[in-house]
Amino acid sequence: MRDTALSYDFGGRSQRRGVIENRLGGTVALGTARSEIRQALKGASSWSQLLPVVQGLASEDVDGAMVDMVHRAVERLDGAADVRLAYLSDQTLDPLSRHVAAHAAMDGIRLGSYVGPYDQHFQEVLDPASGLAAFDPDVIFLNLSLGFLAPPLVAGFLDLSPDDRRAAITDVISHLRSWADAACERTRATLIIANFPRPLHPAAGIADSSLDCGEAEFHAELNLALLREFRSHTRVSVLDIDLVLARVGRERALNPRMAYLAKMPWDEVALPELSSELLRYVRAVRGDIRKCLVLDLDNTLWGGVVGEDGVWGVRVGDGDAESRAYADFQRVVKSLMRRGVVLAVCSKNNRDDVVELFEAREDMPLRWDDFATVRINWEHKHLNLQAIAEELNIGVDSLVFVDDNPVECEMVREMLPAVHTILLPEDPAVRPGLLRGLAAFETLRITGEDVAKLAQYRQNAARAATLNQAGDLTAFLEDLDTRVVLEQAAAQHVPRVHQLFMKTNQFNVTTQRYSVADVESFLDNPDCQLRVASVSDRFGDLGLVVQYLVRLDGEVGVIDSFLMSCRAMGRGIETALMNEIKRELLDSGRVQRLEARYVPTRKNAPVRTFFDDQGFERIEEDNEGNCRYRLDAAQAAGLACPGITVEKRYSEE
């Protein structure tokens, strides 16, 4: 059951490696049972039947024919996909789309695919009757070759003057820009634009470096211009396909025979890596992102056992090769923290030894204060992982757990399958690279809230400690002095607002997920009140943590969404904001009544009685727990919320 580097690419489906449970309930060994897998794939008539079959496949068993089988099985199913990904290109991308769909299924994502006709990326977005328009993609991948965009460059690079080459860069970028503008206007998709791989050998040979705008310079400038053009664009990301091909090996990844015979630029050997890269974007667009990295200590953060080898005996720092590898591993952990991943420790150890080690070993990149929470004891790890999730107020399915011990990993996988458990390979040399390549924490952009997250979790710990001292909740809340700044959402809030829509699971009454395009459309719509609230208290700043969307429909205000980050829960902010909604809409006579819904999910039990608590009347409940509420102006009353001050920074129309 030991993981290989390859299997990390596709997330947490390693639990059942080696066997699959077929739909009859029996288990069959892989390799000997290709035809049985085929039968199981063919027989699966629903996503829930298909999922255990595909998740049981080990990545080394997934060759081209297997990819096609899985892809066909997914396409055969009725019902809606989780995410729809469209491909537009001047080249053959069908094989890539099949690989992506198959790997997505192995990762638990039901992906719908659409491959547009050659060379028609503009027509597809502009024509309301196009296949793309009917498909209504969540994500569009645009991959155009230089041979298509600028034929003279490829036909005879050296025939062009340096100025012509530079002009070609401007032309290519402006072509892509106008396509992106059109696609943003006509679709609601997130756009992924591939950059341009360099030729394996420059036309001028080693003299290329002496040329004014030689091929190396040209490609560097072109790809740089592409990055800069879209860097701050909220709906466009640039996919570094040149880098992905380099990871596979460009010589292997490019197959001229495929290119000439099938207009397909890449060898099949490159498609798993390309799929894995595209799925990082798909997951980020879906908001399928883990939040917390939980680390073992001995033989994970350092070599050796602190209880036996002593504070100065464990291997980490500038010493020997192994020490340097462990130090690098810590540096990668630290960079994950810098991009917003919350760190925690879960270790069987003596706490005093560990505290002493962190104090003494200043040559370690990680510091004790970098961890939002620490569980060092002799309890079972799955119990500690549960406690960590509870303390941070997140689900166990937001955790990634890293350990070097196969038994510990197996036990966590067994007891808490929702945790993404990673068993480290034995060689410390390969571990830093493995952690850098981890797909579980990918986000499209890093917001200010991400960077400040650790400080906020630590402040939460301080708040909890104060509550323990104070004992009396009302006195504690008054002492906390919570300040809420309420604003009308505007363009600068879009990345954070989108992130909250995608990531908030617990305090979320309808769990409506909205794309960036949806969020942008709310800003301009006079019938949509999208309000955002930033919170601070005497311990610090929590950032933008609450938002709600009210749709005005004549005499009715419909509460479409009301959600709050878990770190702001439990102090009555929701009541203060609901008071504002009642006042602004009902008391003013703007609408006659409010309507609201509660849509139950596996995670939003904390808000099950939210509207009841706020004085709404429950007018309907079905047997799945979906509730509808209303509140008439005559019944509306503000509720007490001690210790909270709301400052409004917008004018009511």
Add this chain to the structure above:
Amino acid sequence: MQDGLRSAFADLFGLDESEVTEELTPDSVDLWDSLNHLRLITALEEAFGIKLTMAEIEYMMGSVAKVREVLERHGAGQ
């Protein structure tokens, strides 16, 4: 060899071996597209230790009989 070609063909193109006849063409087999054709070529090259030219590969995308004809020319048909 007959069984080898048949089973490789059946696996790649999602057919039962009994369905693989000499008359099959890309038009009559849904999955016989250029990618799967190249997968078939790679499998045959590896299985028989031969190297096919682009012209042969294009010719073979005509029918099962044409695939067999080229293989026999390489002495791989027996």
